[in-house]
Amino acid sequence: MKLYNTLTRKKEEFIPLEEGKVKMYSCGPTVYNYFHIGNARPFIIFDTLRRYLEYRGYDVTYIQNFTDVDDKIINKANEEGITPLEVADKYIKEYFIDADGLGIKRASVHPRVTDNIEQIIEFVKELEDKGYAYSVDGDVYFDTKKFDGYGKLSKQNIEDLEAGARIEVNDKKKSPMDFVLWKNKKEGEPGWSSPWGEGRPGWHIECSVMSSRYLGDTIDIHAGGQDLTFPHHENEIAQTEARTGKTFANYWIHNGYININNEKMSKSKGNFFTVRDISEKYDLDVVRFFLLSAHYKNPVNFSDEMLKQAGAGLERLYNAKNNLEFLKDKLDGSITDEEKSFVKELDAFKTRFIECMDDDINTADAISVIFELARFINSNVDDKSSLEFANECYNLFKELTGVLNIANKSNDDSIDEEIESLINERTQAKKNKEYKLADDIRQKLLDMGIVIEDTRQGVKWRRV
Numbered sequence: 163m164k165l166y167n168t169l170t171r172k173k174e175e176f177i178p179l180e181e182g183k184v185k186m187y188s189c190g191p192t193v194y195n196y197f198h199i200g201n202a203r204p205f206i207i208f209d210t211l212r213r214y215l216e217y218r219g220y221d222v223t224y225i226q227n228f229t230d231v232d233d234k235i236i237n238k239a240n241e242e243g244i245t246p247l248e249v250a251d252k253y254i255k256e257y258f259i260d261a262d263g264l265g266i267k268r269a270s271v272h273p274r275v276t277d278n279i280e281q282i283i284e285f286v287k288e289l290e291d292k293g294y295a296y297s298v299d300g301d302v303y304f305d306t307k308k309f310d311g312y313g314k315l316s317k318q319n320i321e322d323l324e325a326g327a328r329i330e331v332n333d334k335k336k337s338p339m340d341f342v343l344w345k346n347k348k349e350g351e352p353g354w355s356s357p358w359g360e361g362r363p364g365w366h367i368e369c370s371v372m373s374s375r376y377l378g379d380t381i382d383i384h385a386g387g388q389d390l391t392f393p394h395h396e397n398e399i400a401q402t403e404a405r406t407g408k409t410f411a412n413y414w415i416h417n418g419y420i421n422i423n424n425e426k427m428s429k430s431k432g433n434f435f436t437v438r439d440i441s442e443k444y445d446l447d448v449v450r451f452f453l454l455s456a457h458y459k460n461p462v463n464f465s466d467e468m469l470k471q472a473g474a475g476l477e478r479l480y481n482a483k484n485n486l487e488f489l490k491d492k493l494d495g496s497i498t499d500e501e502k503s504f505v506k507e508l509d510a511f512k513t514r515f516i517e518c519m520d521d522d523i524n525t526a527d528a529i530s531v532i533f534e535l536a537r538f539i540n541s542n543v544d545d546k547s548s549l550e551f552a553n554e555c556y557n558l559f560k561e562l563t564g565v566l567n568i569a570n571k572s573n574d575d576s577i578d579e580e581i582e583s584l585i586n587e588r589t590q591a592k593k594n595k596e597y598k599l600a601d602d603i604r605q606k607l608l609d610m611g612i613v614i615e616d617t618r619q620g621v622k623w624r625r626v
């Protein structure tokens with residue numbers, strides 16, 4: 163399998179550190195709002211990469227963090243008159259509701275910054291002891307000049323970076339490129355006691371710490387949106403490699419932007435559509451399908467029209483699947499000689515699908531192969547086919563759509579009794595404001611492989 167590595171600017175053969183295992187980290191959301199469709203792109207792409215690696219037999223440990231302490235969270239808390247922790251808790255919960263709707267599998271661990279403060283302090287202390295960090299008035303900064311490889315990911319040299327850097331009012335730093343590891347507490351901000359006084363972590367340090375805590379010093383894949391290449395990932399490399407003297411990550415994968423009128427969709431710019439809003443109008447599997455229909459590195463201009471087109475495309479896949487399910491109920495018998503030759507064609511679809519995915523997770527082409535498979539099924543399975551052949555077709559269709567987790571909703575309208583009664587219990591619990599109970603029931607359903615979504619039309623459910 164080949165992956166485009168931002169570090170080398172090349173598509174490279176993927177060779178994991180340890181045979182059969184993959185350690186993967188992706189930068190997760192800052193939780194101060196519902197996430198938008200731009201944020202959904204990396205979540206879905208890296209979920210798909212993880213699923214594909216698992217499909218190819220790897221045992222994947224996948225970490226996606228939550229940034230739950232940050233200026234934007236603090237501002238939101240002040241606006242709403244609640245604590246930053248309450249803001250973060252709320253939007254982490256909301257994250258999972260939308261992520262479930264988008265068919266994103268839970269990461270192995272979703273660590274939170276505030277659960278890692280002790281480890282962050284330790285890490286910063288080590289950097290200071292090794293001479294890579296200095297403290298000024300309760301702040302601690304990373305000394306970028308001390309780290310030789312600074313700029314290697316974004317391919318910039320430190321002199322150019324310095325020349326281009328904005329001169330900040332903050333004159334505590336030795337160089338404008340130095341970045342904060344630990345921030346002195348200001349009035350009204352959350353803080354933790356540390357060797358430098360009360361304060362809170364800077365943004366970049368969290369990922370270095372959580373990655374090393376859950377995955378070790380060197381990992382296989384580090385992923386995130388293209389905007390994170392510089393300075394966030396550059397700084398993560400500096401921190402981790404300064405501490406360990408080892409390579410931080412072997413493959414750096416970055417997705418392109420979802421744009422609105424050719425401008426990056428962004429929470430801070432306000433030009434965004436949240437997944438929650440979109441879910442009022444579209445099934446979220448349409449959003450997943452839409453995002454996987456383009457190569458992950460290409461920019462995509464988002465519009466309602468494009469979602470509509472994606473919805474129509476996905477419908478064609480559902481039709482092929484539903485027709486096949488309908489036919490299968492009526493068929494029987496073993497595969498005929500004529501059908502045997504078709505089975506070879508089926509194998510070819512699988513081979514091509516794998517080739518596309520092996521080529522830097524080209525989901526766009528992989529989806530085209532699935533469409534061809536759907537056309538093949540539509541023209542070659544009918545009421546004269548054998549059940550065995552229909553099953554071969556069905557299983558392959560399920561296998562390939564299953565890897566991307568598209569067209570995967572259950573066609574079974576008859577909600578079985580247990581699910582129905584659990585959903586009713588949860589609705590009742592919500593009415594009674596027993597939110598803990600309602601959440602427990604949601605979790606129980608999830609454990610049974612059932613995802614539920616609250617929509618205007620009521621509660622919808624599907625199998626994971």
Ligand SMILES: Nc1ncnc2c1ncn2[C@@H]1O[C@H](COP(=O)(O)OP(=O)(O)OP(=O)(O)O)[C@@H](O)[C@H]1O
Nearest residue numbers: 191192200201204386387418419420427428429430
């Ligand atoms: N328009 C976009 N297209 C693709 N990926 C994006 C887009 N906006 C943010 N991302 C990615 O979403 C992930 C979550 O990021 P985070 O919640 O920190 O967003 P953010 O950068 O604070 O949001 P924003 O830029 O919208 O203010 C990151 O990997 C980020 O690179």
Ligand SMILES: [Zn+2]
Nearest residue numbers: 189190369394
């Ligand atoms: Zn990060």
